[in-house]
Amino acid sequence: MAYNKPFSAAEYSTRLADVKRRMQVAGLDLLICQDPANMGWLTGFDGWSFYTPQYVVVQVSEDWPIWFGRAQDAKSAHFTTDLPTQNIIGYSEPLVQHPVSHPVDELCDLIRLKGWHKSRIGVELDAHYYTARAHQHLVTGLPDATIEDCKELVNWARLIKSPAEVELMREAGRICTETMNRALRKISPGVPQFEVIAEVYRAQITGLDGKFGDYTSLCPLIQVGEGTSTPHLTWTDEPLPRDALVVMEIGAARRHYHAPLTRTMHLGRPPAEIDKLAKVIVEGVDVALAKARPGVTCEEVEAVWQKVLNANGYTKPSRVGYSIGLNYPPDWGERTASLRPGDRTVLEPGMCFHFQSGVWLEDFGAAVSEPFVVTENGGERLCDAPRELIVID
């Protein structure tokens, strides 16, 4: 039995070769990945088993990575990857959430058995699931190794998307557009927030034209009234008011590739200040996307956006975008390039970003975001949903 993989064997080989080149540049013999997106990108591995320790290990001169995880999940690796059987290794069940031992102890045994215990080892020091405790067990278990932060080595390798990846991003964009449109049709005074969200979930998974959606790395977010002054609140049972501002950030994922999207709605006639803020945001997004051509830096994209804001009396202290692509909860950002001052990453065709244009003021906020792919003509939108302030009367 084999699952339908999203990419060809050749594409996985190219990725692995690229990562090995980067390891050589960084002087690393061994790389231990814990980030689920990095594991999936390198091997195709898929499954919601990242809540227990689980790693993909790349040795710079070996043909294949090793998948190392909980014994009961090893079969998922057989189903979803092309790894040779001997490269799929399950650890002992009693190690799961054990007060003294840790799965990393057996990973260290394996590394010693392979003769790699004197290596220079890169770890994902700031990956969400790479806990301080896992790291302590690794350092203690491999006293002869040199262990260092790989500084998101695989995340950076993921930055420029292949044509096959861009196609999945576009599919995610289409599902996200459809999902937002369905949500907009549902939003109306008196409708409880959770009913809108239930429709969002249904549309996210149903997908479009028989192409299903995956779970997204963030849940749908909805803020109402004064709640719009902060971005990460979730739904309640409150009915939508007759007269209120609503901000919704949702995403869609196709084979775990994400397109996120934020829209601002007003129930009833909007106050002039909200209308103005939304207009300025949309103008800023347009200017920034036109700027987002190959050769331009991330901070230059942010600067043209900030200029539009400032000219209208606003300012946005938080970054205005971040790289997106393959991801797993809790974040659809890739933790690499950000559209913000100081980030001199040079844009190249195939990079994808979420331009997150949210401006959160003291009492309210607004956001009209766009996921985009960098092309010779600038940032090309992955979604095609109504923009500006959406008035629902």
Next chain:
Amino acid sequence: MAYNKPFSAAEYSTRLADVKRRMQVAGLDLLICQDPANMGWLTGFDGWSFYTPQYVVVQVSEDWPIWFGRAQDAKSAHFTTDLPTQNIIGYSEPLVQHPVSHPVDELCDLIRLKGWHKSRIGVELDAHYYTARAHQHLVTGLPDATIEDCKELVNWARLIKSPAEVELMREAGRICTETMNRALRKISPGVPQFEVIAEVYRAQITGLDGKFGDYTSLCPLIQVGEGTSTPHLTWTDEPLPRDALVVMEIGAARRHYHAPLTRTMHLGRPPAEIDKLAKVIVEGVDVALAKARPGVTCEEVEAVWQKVLNANGYTKPSRVGYSIGLNYPPDWGERTASLRPGDRTVLEPGMCFHFQSGVWLEDFGAAVSEPFVVTENGGERLCDAPRELIVID
């Protein structure tokens, strides 16, 4: 503006007092929580902002904890908690995913400013989002402190649920039952897997009787055919076959309190060996739940289950259950008590567990799980869905 909190101010006070008592026993002056469930349980804080560093800090002789997180999320803390304004502290935006600095650097500044830098500090060394890098910045930033693993101190405080918490668990159980029933009505040969899952999501969020559901800590899991030999695969676009085994594990969450449930279905007439395995599992669950009375240990519950399995020629190497309650992705387990050999935690009324009875064999598996609350009469089911092998012809 204030969100409708799930518990009274008195309940939060009781929790904080309990945690402070546990800190005194452990000799801790300061506790830094990163686990979103621990942060929510202590303060009511809610929002999907745990993908950037975010902490609740308890000082043993202070009246209130401190919420410390990203500036743009501080407003969520004002909305969802009763913390005094001066105890809600946002860190500078440039620290987000910065290659050199880390939000913990400003947390260390705060701790120094408060004069707590020589404290004995407990951290959640193995919490999912407490990264190795965050810990390094803490250790480097507070050279005069003694920093140690708090060993899931707050998670253990959460083990016995209050009556108000048990009520939310029961509501989650009712939503989960309804969700499973809707999924079962949808499951039929030829239906694509993702259509079943879209219905599951819709039902999870719609809830029951106007009581909405929250996002669950694991996504819905579905395995078909040989895929049933491993537990954590997710959906595809494949239509359900005419003749196949299907295992589905779903959950429902009410105010983030979780009831998970697994059921095994067979499309078409089941082979005798599958029918037998399912019957044995159900018998084992019944015996175990009858055993799960106050005063009995976790390992004793596991033992009676394993005895039923063994008498029928099966064995389950992985733990057969774990404590559940309030949780956030990526896991609905509390990372404390497990129903497995060696765990001598004594059951008390109000503890809640997911009895995860999955048996994964070489070519197939089956599971008929039950979430339950410990009562004087044994484990009381939180769900009420059809059991045994569900045959869909």
